[in-house]
Amino acid sequence: MTARSNTAGLDVRRSAAQRLQLVLTGAPFIPFGASDFEDGRERALANRLVTTALRRHGQINKVLEQVLEKGTPKRAGLFEPAMRIGVAQLLFMPELGAHAALHLAVETIKRDRRASRFAKLANAALRNVQRQADSWPLKVQDLVPAWMFKRWMARYGETQALRMAEMVLDQPPLDLVFKSGVLPGQEEGGFAQIAPLLPQSYRLAERDASVMDLPAYADGQWWVQDLSSTLPARLVGSLAGKKVLDLCAAPGGKTAQLCDLGGLVTAVEIEKERLKRLQENLERLNFHAKMLEADATQLDGVGEFDVVLLDAPCSATGTYRRHPEVLWHRKEKDFAQRATLQSQMLSEAAKRVAKGGQLIYCTCSLEPEEGENQIEQFLNQHGDFKLAPVQADELNGWAGPIDVNGYVRALPCLELPNGCAGGTDGFFAARLQRVA
Numbered sequence: 001m002t003a004r005s006n007t008a009g010l011d012v013r014r015s016a017a018q019r020l021q022l023v024l025t026g027a028p029f030i031p032f033g034a035s036d037f038e039d040g041r042e043r044a045l046a047n048r049l050v051t052t053a054l055r056r057h058g059q060i061n062k063v064l065e066q067v068l069e070k071g072t073p074k075r076a077g078l079f080e081p082a083m084r085i086g087v088a089q090l091l092f093m094p095e096l097g098a099h100a101a102l103h104l105a106v107e108t109i110k111r112d113r114r115a116s117r118f119a120k121l122a123n124a125a126l127r128n129v130q131r132q133a134d135s136w137p138l139k140v141q142d143l144v145p146a147w148m149f150k151r152w153m154a155r156y157g158e159t160q161a162l163r164m165a166e167m168v169l170d171q172p173p174l175d176l177v178f179k180s181g182v183l184p185g186q187e188e189g190g191f192a193q194i195a196p197l198l199p200q201s202y203r204l205a206e207r208d209a210s211v212m213d214l215p216a217y218a219d220g221q222w223w224v225q226d227l228s229s230t231l232p233a234r235l236v237g238s239l240a241g242k243k244v245l246d247l248c249a250a251p252g253g254k255t256a257q258l259c260d261l262g263g264l265v266t267a268v269e270i271e272k273e274r275l276k277r278l279q280e281n282l283e284r285l286n287f288h289a290k291m292l293e294a295d296a297t298q299l300d301g302v303g304e305f306d307v308v309l310l311d312a313p314c315s316a317t318g319t320y321r322r323h324p325e326v327l328w329h330r331k332e333k334d335f336a337q338r339a340t341l342q343s344q345m346l347s348e349a350a351k352r353v354a355k356g357g358q359l360i361y362c363t364c365s366l367e368p369e370e371g372e373n374q375i376e377q378f379l380n381q382h383g384d385f386k387l388a389p390v391q392a393d394e395l396n397g398w399a400g401p402i403d404v405n406g407y408v409r410a411l412p413c414l415e416l417p418n419g420c421a422g423g424t425d426g427f428f429a430a431r432l433q434r435v436a
C-alpha cells in the first residue's frame with residue numbers, strides 16, 4: 001500500500017465512521033456528496049461502507065455482542081462506528097482486504113480523543129472477528145429488530161417476513177413515471193434499458209448517471225417515483241375538471257400524478273422548504289397547482305373537493321431498503337403516537353370531501369396501526385363514508401397488492417408486473433367514498 005492510498009483509505013474510514021456515528025444517535029443517513037469527496041471512487045467507497053454497516057446493523061450487533069464481552073464502551077467517540085465499519089468490511093466486503101479493514105479501523109479509533117484508550121480492545125475484538133470470518137452464524141431475521149420481525153411474522157407469515165428481512169440488503173431500483181402521452185425512448189439520448197411496470201411507470205435496470213443527468217430530465221418528461229407510491233393516485237379515475245386536495249404533498253410525486261390526470265390541484269404542505277421543493281419539481285414538469293403552506297390538521301376555509309388525497313406522515317417502515325436506519329430508529333410505541341396524528345388528519349380531510357367525492361388515505365408504512373386499523377376506526381366513526389374496494393383492473397390487472405378487503409397493501413417482496421425484478425417499497429392505501 002502506498003503512503004497516499006494509506007492516508008486516503010484512513011480519511012474515507014474516518015469520515016464513514018463519523019457519518020455512521022450521527023446515524024447511531026438518531027439522525028437519518030445523508031449520503032456523501034461531491035463536496036465531501038471530490039474523488040468519485042472515494043465517495044462511492046465511503047457511502048458503501050456506511051450503507052453496508054447500516055444494512056447489516058442487526059447482524060453486526062450479534063457479532064459485537066460476541067467479541068465485546070463487556071459490551072460496547074460508553075462515551076467512547078468513534079469506537080462503535082469504527083468497529084461496525086471494520087466488521088462490515090471483514091465479513092461482508094472481503095474484497096477490501098482483511099488487513100486494511102482491521103488496521104484502518106484501529107487507526108481511526110487511535111486518532112479519536114475519546115476512543116483511543118480502547119484501541120487495544122478494538123484490535124483484539126476485530127482479530128477475533130477475522131479469525132472466525134467464515135463461521136459466524138448470520139441469520140436473516142437478525143437483519144431486522146427482533147420485535148419488528150415478530151410483528152411481520154404475525155401479520156404477513158414467516159415466508160414473507162423472511163423475504164422482507166432479506167431485502168434490507170438490496171439496493172432499491174429507480175422507478176420513473178412518464179407524463180401521459182410520453183413514452184420512454186422518444187427522448188434525446190434515450191434510456192438504454194427500461195422496463196414497463198404499469199402504465200406510465202418504468203424501472204431503470206441500471207444507471208451510472210445521477211438522476212439529473214438522465215435523458216430528458218431538464219425537459220420535464222418524467223419524475224422519480226417508486227412503483228408502490230404511484231398506486232394511491234391510480235385509484236382516483238379521471239380528474240378532468242375536478243377539484244383535488246393533496247394533503248402532505250411534498251416532494252410531490254403524487255401531486256404530479258394528480259396534475260397529470262387533469263385535476264385542479266391544491267397542494268398542502270406544512271414545511272416551507274419542502275413546499276419550495278414541491279414548487280420547483282412541478283415547474284420542471286410544467287404542471288400547475290395551488291400551493292398552500294398549512295397544517296393538515298387545521299384546514300378551515302380551504303373549501304370542498306371532489307377528491308382528497310392524504311399521504312399521512314408515518315413511520316416510513318415501508319422505505320427500509322432506501323433508509324435501513326428507519327428499522328433501528330423506530331420504537332414500537334411510536335406507531336400508536338403517529339396513529340393519533342393520522343386519525344386527526346383523516347377526520348379533518350374527510351370534512352373537505354364533497355358529497356359523492358373520494359377520500360384516498362395512504363402511508364408508506366408496513367404497520368397496521370398506520371393502515372388497516374386506521375381505516376376501520378375511521379369507518380366506525382364516520383357513517384357518511386364507505387369503503388370503495390380497489391379492483392385489479394384499476395391496476396392494469398395486477399392483483400398482487402390488493403388484499404381481501406380491497407385495500408392496497410404492497411409488500412416489498414411482491415411479485416411485480418411483467419416479472420420485473422427488484423421489489424417495491426411497502427405501501428398502504430384505502431379508497432373511501434362520501435355517501436351522505
Ligand SMILES: C[S@@+](CC[C@H](N)C(=O)[O-])C[C@H]1O[C@@H](n2cnc3c(N)ncnc32)[C@H](O)[C@@H]1O
Pocket residue numbers: 247248249250251252253254255268269270271274294295296297311312313314
Ligand atoms: C410521506 S411525505 C409526503 C410525500 C408526498 N405526498 C409525495 O407523494 O411526494 C409526508 C409529508 O407530510 C408533511 N407533513 C407532516 N405533517 C404535516 C401537517 N401537519 N400538515 C401538512 N403537511 C405535513 C411532511 O413535511 C412531508 O413533506
